[in-house]
Amino acid sequence: MNNPVLVEVLRGEAVESRHAGAVVAVDADGRKVLALGDVKRRVFPRSAIKAIQALPLVESGAADRYGFGPEELALACASHSGEPGHVAVVERMLARLSLDEGALKCGVHWPIHQASAQALAHAGGMARAVHNNCSGKHAGFLCLACSIDADPTRYVQPSHPVQRLVRDTLEVLSGASLPPEVCAVDGCSVPTWALPLDALALTFARFATGARMLPERAHAAARLREACTTWPWHVAGTGRFCTDVMTLFGARLFLKTGAEGVYCAALPELGIGIAVKSDDGAGRAAEVMVAAALDRLLNNDVDSAALEPFVRPIIRNWNGIVVGGMRPTEAFKP
Amino acid sequence: MNNPVLVEVLRGEAVESRHAGAVVAVDADGRKVLALGDVKRRVFPRSAIKAIQALPLVESGAADRYGFGPEELALACASHSGEPGHVAVVERMLARLSLDEGALKCGVHWPIHQASAQALAHAGGMARAVHNNCSGKHAGFLCLACSIDADPTRYVQPSHPVQRLVRDTLEVLSGASLPPEVCAVDGCSVPTWALPLDALALTFARFATGARMLPERAHAAARLREACTTWPWHVAGTGRFCTDVMTLFGARLFLKTGAEGVYCAALPELGIGIAVKSDDGAGRAAEVMVAAALDRLLNNDVDSAALEPFVRPIIRNWNGIVVGGMRPTEAFKP
Numbered sequence: 001m002n003n004p005v006l007v008e009v010l011r012g013e014a015v016e017s018r019h020a021g022a023v024v025a026v027d028a029d030g031r032k033v034l035a036l037g038d039v040k041r042r043v044f045p046r047s048a049i050k051a052i053q054a055l056p057l058v059e060s061g062a063a064d065r066y067g068f069g070p071e072e073l074a075l076a077c078a079s080h081s082g083e084p085g086h087v088a089v090v091e092r093m094l095a096r097l098s099l100d101e102g103a104l105k106c107g108v109h110w111p112i113h114q115a116s117a118q119a120l121a122h123a124g125g126m127a128r129a130v131h132n133n134c135s136g137k138h139a140g141f142l143c144l145a146c147s148i149d150a151d152p153t154r155y156v157q158p159s160h161p162v163q164r165l166v167r168d169t170l171e172v173l174s175g176a177s178l179p180p181e182v183c184a185v186d187g188c189s190v191p192t193w194a195l196p197l198d199a200l201a202l203t204f205a206r207f208a209t210g211a212r213m214l215p216e217r218a219h220a221a222a223r224l225r226e227a228c229t230t231w232p233w234h235v236a237g238t239g240r241f242c243t244d245v246m247t248l249f250g251a252r253l254f255l256k257t258g259a260e261g262v263y264c265a266a267l268p269e270l271g272i273g274i275a276v277k278s279d280d281g282a283g284r285a286a287e288v289m290v291a292a293a294l295d296r297l298l299n300n301d302v303d304s305a306a307l308e309p310f311v312r313p314i315i316r317n318w319n320g321i322v323v324g325g326m327r328p329t330e331a332f333k334p
Numbered sequence: 335m336n337n338p339v340l341v342e343v344l345r346g347e348a349v350e351s352r353h354a355g356a357v358v359a360v361d362a363d364g365r366k367v368l369a370l371g372d373v374k375r376r377v378f379p380r381s382a383i384k385a386i387q388a389l390p391l392v393e394s395g396a397a398d399r400y401g402f403g404p405e406e407l408a409l410a411c412a413s414h415s416g417e418p419g420h421v422a423v424v425e426r427m428l429a430r431l432s433l434d435e436g437a438l439k440c441g442v443h444w445p446i447h448q449a450s451a452q453a454l455a456h457a458g459g460m461a462r463a464v465h466n467n468c469s470g471k472h473a474g475f476l477c478l479a480c481s482i483d484a485d486p487t488r489y490v491q492p493s494h495p496v497q498r499l500v501r502d503t504l505e506v507l508s509g510a511s512l513p514p515e516v517c518a519v520d521g522c523s524v525p526t527w528a529l530p531l532d533a534l535a536l537t538f539a540r541f542a543t544g545a546r547m548l549p550e551r552a553h554a555a556a557r558l559r560e561a562c563t564t565w566p567w568h569v570a571g572t573g574r575f576c577t578d579v580m581t582l583f584g585a586r587l588f589l590k591t592g593a594e595g596v597y598c599a600a601l602p603e604l605g606i607g608i609a610v611k612s613d614d615g616a617g618r619a620a621e622v623m624v625a626a627a628l629d630r631l632l633n634n635d636v637d638s639a640a641l642e643p644f645v646r647p648i649i650r651n652w653n654g655i656v657v658g659g660m661r662p663t664e665a666f667k668p
Binding site: 011317 | 594
């Protein structure tokens with residue numbers, strides 16, 4: 001089955017490109033409040049579930065044991081841009097563990113934030129593991145490994161206690177089976193499990209509400225939500241969609257991107273979770289899809305006005321001239 | 335109509351993302367030898383037609399008048415990576431015109447080539463118009479403007495003699511009408527006209543063969559093909575698809591990418607032109623589509639083996655681990 005076209009890219013008045021995809025929003029009991037496209041197809045959630053991957057870190061007491069506060073928790077849930085402020089928090093996390101960045105197994109890349117990358121090059125620096133957008137998540141994994149006395153050099157292996165805790169947490173919250181056949185390797189070398197898109201939305205409905213969770217887990221979810229919505233810059237960075245939209249909504253919205261066109265969101269006030277997949281893996285399309293879904297679900301003029309620049313972003317060229325834009329298709333109409 | 339899925343992106347053994355699109359190959363009389371998806375839908379060719387945009391530069395005698403040789407012609411057809419070697423040729427073109435880079439109206443961006451951008455930042459440099467991937471094309475437009483005594487400050491306007499010559503050339507070669515309603519503004523501020531995908535392929539079948547062209551234009555096409563296939567690094571840059579694939583095939587293949595998932599190719603030995611559009615605008619998918627189309631059309635084991643890394647590229651993560659790959663779908667099977 002082909003998924004419907006959900007986003008159009010315009011050049012002038014003409015449609016230049018089209019993005020198909022699927023969007024689903026459910027409550028904590030799995031009741032669908034919005035469903036577009038094939039919402040049963042399994043998708044790799046990638047970095048969109050970093051907050052779920054961080055639940056064992058908090059509910060086990062590991063984060064408290066090593067003095068991780070809200071900023072450190074936000075970094076554990078982050079795909080950060082590698083700006084100096086992000087790097088400083090990750091280095092603080094490693095220092096609390098008495099580890100250096102050689103312990104990070106995420107691999108090395110230059111900061112996503114272009115000006116930070118240029119400043120680094122200008123100063124004669126090089127890309128390091130702390131600049132990797134996943135370095136905060138990996139520092140969180142290391143914290144959990146240290147806390148449970150597991151080998152801190154093998155924490156990316158699927159059989160490692162840290163990844164087994166992550167997998168079990170995702171399986172319980174999503175209600176989806178996660179056998180080895182649906183496990184692959186993520187960009188930062190940890191396992192990623194494909195699960196049905198609606199099960200991913202259910203995971204975030206529970207993360208939003210604490211419903212159908214043990215009290216320690218519900219409390220951990222609330223702490224992580226509060227950390228990320230209080231420190232949205234920590235979760236992504238300057239000019240990034242997650243940061244800008246979470247800044248608008250404060251505690252009302254948790255939002256997280258994953259590679260290959262995935263977005264997850266949690267709306268505590270409505271008690272629902274949202275999961276989005278742009279079939280082609282395009283982040284730009286997934287952003288419009290999740291913004292359009294939020295607009296429809298929140299369904300009020302004030303939020304609509306705030307979301308407008310994200311639902312219908314403008315495209316400018318290298319001279320700053322408006323050359324087009326993006327828009328959701330009719331599929332989003334009630 | 336939804337176009338078929340033509341490319342799948344794998345993570346582990348599972349399909350993670352899917353790219354729909356259209357592919358067409360025709361001979362110089364417009365006879366189709368391959369057609370997948372809706373090949374009548376208009377697409378903006380963007381930078382994929384830079385060689386067509388350069389035809390008036392050569393056939394008018396302007397390039398010869400200002401001493402542009404094969405390297406300069408290849409740069410006029412290029413979406414270059416802004417490496418020092420590219421910048422040097424563009425600066426030479428401007429010097430021949432007694433202009434400085436302030437004459438370029440393409441806008442400013444950092445070199446696409448990451449190491450060149452970092453070296454520039456390290457040296458305390460800034461992004462300049464010569465680094466813009468379109469700066470060679472713009473230097474070509476300036477050359478034509480100077481040669482025909484047209485205002486060199488307004489050469490990006492649709493009504494300027496340079497852009498009228500470009501438009502007329504494209505209209506004649508493609509056989510498509512190009513009214514103002516299908517004109518939009520490109521990333522570098524020049525006009526771009528949407529035309530049916532099969533008309534774009536026909537344009538390149540004629541560019542490949544010189545068939546149904548006046549002799550001066552056929553000669554100009556042959557010179558531009560020879561320039562680009564002799565200097566493939568000039569047309570794109572280090573590690574780029576156009577450069578690497580043209581280097582493999584030499585004079586047998588002209589190939590050019592455009593933004594938003596467009597590719598055009600000319601195969602003189604078969605007398606055909608190819609046009610590709612990934613619906614979602616993804617360059618990675620358009621690369622696999624054009625490689626798979628070449629593989630099918632050339633239809634021999636030696637070329638198949640050479641094309642294999644482009645037809646089925648491997649995806650590695652930040653640690654160099656193979657995490658997946660890309661592949662064309664069954665739609666490409668004869």
